[in-house]
Amino acid sequence: MSKEAPVDEYLDDEEEAEDVSAADVKALIAFVLPFCKPYKGFFAILMLLVLTEAALNFSFPLVTQYLIDEGLIKKEWEALVRSIAFMGIAAITVSMVALVADYMYTRVFSSVVKDIRQHLFDHVQSMSMPFFHTTPTGTVLSRFSGDLVAVETGLVGIVPLFIMPFLEVIYATILMFMFDIWLGLIGALIFPLILWWPRIFARKAFNHAYEKRQTEGHLLGAVQENVAAQPVIKAFGMADRARHAFSLVNGTWFGIARRTNFASALVERTAQTGLYVVHIIVFALGSYWAFTDRITVGTIIAFEGVFLSMGYALTNVTQYVPTLAQAAGSIHHLNDMLQVKPTMVDPPDAKELQPFAREITFENVAFNYPGSSFRTEGLSVTVPKGSFLGIVGPSGSGKSTFLNLLMRFYDPGEGRVAIDGVDIRSVSQASLREQMAVVFQESFLFNTTIAENIRMAYPQATMEEIHDAARQAEVHDFIMELPEGYDTMVGERGGQLSGGQRQRVAIARALVRNPAVLVLDEATSALDAATEHKLNETLSKIAETRTVVSVTHRLGSVVTADRIIVLDHGHIVETGTHSALVAQGGLYANMWSRQRQSRRPEAEAEADEDE
Ligand SMILES: Nc1ncnc2c1ncn2[C@@H]1O[C@H](COP(=O)(O)OP(=O)(O)OP(=O)(O)O)[C@@H](O)[C@H]1O
Missing domain, CATH: 3.40.50.300 (P-loop containing nucleotide triphosphate hydrolases)
Structure with missing residues (x-):
């Protein structure tokens, strides 16, 4: 399902690494866009607010230039008052606009994440049983924990750390050209270099982030298994072994996390260093031009303000890169999981199964689990309505598999399972299972x-x-x-x-x-003999009015069955009523006599207690 590519595979190949990053960002956009659609209106208002906020922010340097050149240097009182008043009003307006924008984007992105989570949950729930038999729980859990959190952080940061800075850079470039064409040219040409440099590390950060998430899935799985297995771990004194096994996975995480976090830090650091260098060069040049009266003092001060804001904006973008990397890596995982399709799907023209009226039939059914050597074949059984079918046989003989096929958790490779002559693959799974109730081995x-x-x-x-x-x-x-x-x-x-x-x-x-059909899979295995006896009486009574299919090791549960089939290595080896099978003297008779012998001391003990 998910790609288990070793970490080094990505690192050694720069070209391939770049492809992976570009594809990741594209995948991120493609993934998120459909979830944003329902909030189109919100996004339109948000964009308007963000544009207003960015525009207002950049009115400040222009007013600063005016204030210095006209108000301070030329000593014009009116220009001074006008500039200060404008700045005051702009400051209040920008704060209010920013506040509303903050509310809008946090709300809209939280809604998007909520919808993604629901979609993922629905998808996991739509998976067929083979998915749950082959996918570790930790993998599923880490999609909901680490991966969704990374996507949320990526989305919530997109406005303050990406869109706003991006707009600021555009405004700043225009302003710098307005102040002085040469300064503008230097700024516009050198700034992209600041962004280009950290890209080298950004690529690495992207690739490591994917690996990091994958390892976190393994960690979560290991913790989950450890908690569930505590009785076994304690009883067998396995704590040290469990600790060692966990520390190995944890160690792998450390290696990847160290590289991911350091690559992310380098992205930020290189951007900052670039900014310092460019700043000194541009400021020195600007000061020289102001000194030689090529530009005004107001221009160099306002230019300095714009330059610094643009620098901060770019640093914000580079800071956002690691967050984006984490989100992109996580989207990769979410896509992996969402691409798994349920194997047992209803046909497009699936009808509702009519209320059970006559019989369930297994018609020459053969089946094997994917990747397993176990095969069951030649299963031909008829279970008339209202009858009680017992299924017995040694461990691993295919008893639960029979029930898996009856409930359509798996489809047969050959033959068919039919209810009243209708192949259960042709009806909706919901209508099939609506007529059944199951008691599983693990309650x-x-x-x-x-x-x-x-x-x-x-x-x-x-x-x-x-x-x-x-x-x-x-x-x-x-x-x-x-x-x-x-x-x-x-x-x-x-x-x-x-x-x-x-x-x-x-x-x-x-x-x-x-239910019309009651399916029992070792339903009484955890009960004491007396309770089991009472329950068997109940179940026998129930079997008089409905159809019961019962898998059991305890033959006492099926003595009243209308028919018992005995499975061995996936084949039906005997079939008949309890007394006929005992008389036959085969596998069933053997099992019966062994169980009676082992039960006798138990029964005698119970009788003694009663006395
Ligand atoms: N999901 C699965 N994937 C692969 N193989 C499986 C799966 N479930 C069961 N098997 C294999 O199929 C065989 C039959 O299993 P099944 O559970 O039907 O036996 P059973 O007769 O019910 O055993 P028990 O009495 O021990 O519960 C076993 O060899 C088992 O290893």
Whole structure:
């Protein structure tokens, strides 16, 4: 997805580096423009204000020249008063205009950044499951943190550090020519040199900034993984190893950050040094001309004012270069991410899937994950409406993959999955998933209340329906015992609840939706035997009125299934009811007898406890 070009690849090739910078700036403009369009009116007013502010700023040197030559040297009182009065009014006006302009540009650019962020969020959310299986979380997070912040800083600085100084330079050049054509010529010819020099370092700053952002993504990913993995790190005494691994990435960041920041500082410093040199030359020449009466004293003083303002303006522009570099590097990243298209898209003529009426069919389905050697094939299964299908098999045999294909998280390479004879690729994904509810192996809960977590699957659910779903999921009594009941916050990822409690809330979340098809992926794996037994009874009852597809290692969960398929290495090796499969004496029977043996001591212990 993103280009993983090594840092040195850019640095060794000056020509290529220049191309990258130019392309980056173009990409920045192309990226931001569409987001600015809705604010056209704002921008027009802003431009007007900025032009007024720059024009007013440059009236000061002209008035200064007039004040000195006419008011002070010729001692004309009226000229003196007029100049001072004009300066006072201009100063108040320019401050007010600048204040309004500040408000306008900070507001408009914050809106643009808000829209970019929303667009990025919507894009990430539109991605298909393979994207989330292959993209590190840190990479996604750093697009929202470092990259967006860099774009914001770049945009907010564009008016005071780029547009205003740019206009000032134009005004200043005109004024310098008005004062004296030779001074104007010297200024106009030498000033571009000040900008040209820092360009060498600006190129480097651009390229390093891209690398810096990339490394920051890795850093963020490493921190995120470390926080999530704390139980494992603590239990296995891996803190030193984790620290060492982090310090390596951090060290890489240091190398790149040092070069980026130094290149940025050099951009500023070289511009300043150039300015000092040019200033001395021009001032010496101007003083000589004033001394020999070629120009007036007012002209050299006013010229000096314009020259310094122009110098500051150019320094501002060069200061802006590193900020622009950071923003351009970040745009590169954002573009990389936005260019990834969802792999599972609805066809343009996608219809809504009609309410499930007859059967789900897997018709000779074959599939393999991109870049994985695992392959499942020859999957031909029919699940009639209202039936209960159990899917069992050793770890890695392709059980969850079956569900991934059913929910269209992935598309089959061969064959098709159909509902009532309609290929699920031809209907909208939303209408397909609307008819299903899933309980995943890892019961992800959101950081809100229990009630909200359950309601999420069916926003219209009444409190009564939520209680009912929780009752069926065997979690209502537990919730009622909590001091805040259904209003209890579950913490990040549901971390305030135990694994089994989380799983039961997740089951309630699926049940409240009253789905046509209930999909369970190891939905009872975190439960104790007694709770699992009660829940299995509930699920069996549910299976009487709707279609259930349940993947499980615990064969006890599927003994009542109408049909069980046994998967091994991606193939269906056995199929039948529980009793038929036990009688068959194959893989299922083997698994069943092993589980019964391991469960017996547990059951006996529970019986002893009951006594
Ligand atoms: N997103 C993925 N990308 C690549 N390979 C994957 C992906 N998900 C699963 N696999 C591979 O596909 C195979 C089947 O995985 P699957 O999750 O379907 O097995 P399972 O029977 O559900 O296993 P378990 O009982 O351990 O959950 C495994 O070998 C796994 O490594």
